Amino acid sequence: MDLTPIYLDNNATTRVDPAVVAAMLPFFTEHFGNASSIHAFGASVGRALKQARGQVQALLGAEHDSEIIFTSCGTEADSTAILSALKAQPERNTVITTAVEHPAILSLCEWLEKEGYVVHKLRVDRKGQLDLDEYRALLHDRVAIVSAMWANNETGTLFPVEEMAEIAAARGIMFHTDAVQALGKVPVDLKRTKIDMLSLSGHKLHAPKGIGALYLRRGCRFRPLLRGGHQERGRRAGTENSAAIVGLGKACELAQAQLATGNSVVRRLRDKLEAGILARVGHAFPTGDVGNRLPNTCNIAFEYIEGEAILLLLNKLGIAASSGSACTSGSLEPSHVMRAMGIPYTAAHGTIRFSLSRDTSEAEVDRVIAAVPPIVERLRNLSPYWNGQGPATPEQPFAPSYA
């Protein structure tokens, strides 16, 4: 049996592209200087950082390269954006975000609530979409910032962030988007939007881990998170991680060139995978807004079985995916995204996310389509909620003496 590893967990992290590695290597060896230094060692690094900034600017469609601030990760960019908005506008105390954000936003907001700020989380419907009327009704003069993710990491669902930014701008409210999952997968052209801040992370687009960036529109009021040296124009102190920045720049250049591939080749493979599995497995359904999502992501809920068990059996066949089940997250609750969408508990524990990349091949997709049905069948045969061909029937229900 073919057990060559198949990696379908690209929303967790991606393989660093060999061209990115090649671009980075000289910055560990000959170009080890500090960009702030006057001498030649520093100058060559300074030039490389400028080039990388330009490459990120190009992928974002930002008007100026000075609008890019390099950070240590997506999480830092998210924290910087929200805390900056609150610090720079002390007369405003409210943050509006959504119930399905990444913990990089949600945990921060929970802490802000404890600090006395007001946080409002927009609800989502069964498809994971927002109600823009509810959103409009919540905007008022004390809102410091709206933060809504461009694409959801679990389901790939896209939020209408450009429209939301217009609505916020009309009320004079700052708008931030966590585009960590969207960048490199959907076209972005910031100069034509009213988005004030945007977070990105290198390791989701074939650059290394530990590098990210915050886009900050020129003219947007700002307070730094890290104070110290004058790096990043004093907006983010700390000697630049030059090798990683060069890598991020290269990765952005590659992502731009590959954007069309993602929207055709990867999308077709994703659709084939999803249709192939759903055609062979009953009592399973895709979650999220399937007509409006990232081209590389599909998230399928398998009813009456548990996600970690599915992942362990997939892993045995060399297939890597991830799950929103409680057991895999280390918490005891299924994913907050699934719960926010109202996915019933009979299915929420059994959600599996397959996330593809430009490295994914047709043969891999075929292997996964063949692997999944027997795994689901095997676990359902173990499940007390399942009886032969369907959920436990009235004649033989599973009703524990206490729940």
Add this chain to the structure above:
Amino acid sequence: MWEYSDKVREHFFNPRNSGPLDGANAVGDVGSIQCGDALRLMLKVDPQSGVIEDAHFQTFGCGSAIASSSALTEIIKGMTVDQALTVSNQDIADYLDGLPPEKMHCSVMGREALQAAVANYRGETWSDEHEEGALVCKCFAVDAVLIEDVIKANNLNTVEEVTFYTKAGGGCTACHEGVEEILAKVKAARAGPGEVSPPPACPATPAAPRPPAARMPLVQKIRRIEEVLEAVRPMLQRDHGDVELADVQGRKIYVHLKGACAGCMMEAATLGGIQQKMIEALGELVQVLPAALMPAEA
């Protein structure tokens, strides 16, 4: 991913004694689909000798839940019922060369299923005994008696450990204070008089929204049931039928199907559809049955 022992992996990949057991005369059902794990333990006990001749399981849950169930059936086969009752959750974990701390609740579930099955065999109702304890963790429906037993049996010291073993406190965290009180009580007993030590501060657990309470008051349940029926009624009326609630008995919901629906070929399918909606609305596994099947004496 968790670091599972080879033994856990082996029992997960090749579970022993899985699936229904013909001729079982003792069945113990514990857990629920909301909580993410559930186990049905089936035993065939020789009535003369009290020896467990065969044991099977069906489990909904993660790798360690399935492995713990498999291990449990292997451990108790050949034991008498009384011997089996002395098997602790730690015995199950030891049999598997240990479980990650976050997964100890899987072994606790195994032990509970065993108690439930034995109670069932003896014609007792284990659930009644269980309900004596006040509900502490409303998210996962864990009561004080269970928490205290598990703290004592496993020598636990922190709220975090209690969560790993019983799930209590793993949801909204509102019960952490209650768990700390039980910890303090057990520790005071452990330390002997005069040596009371306060429970250590519990580590911050990420707050999660509260899932539907496991036990819903009957009034609220009936209201939800009526809402579901209200929602499907227009569909039935389009086909000149109707539906009415007859009675609710535990997890059985009896309905009158009227007009064109009654006795039609689609009756089973209609009830099945309503049942699915009920399960979703109530967050528990219920059956929707025609009123004709209602027990006469009830």
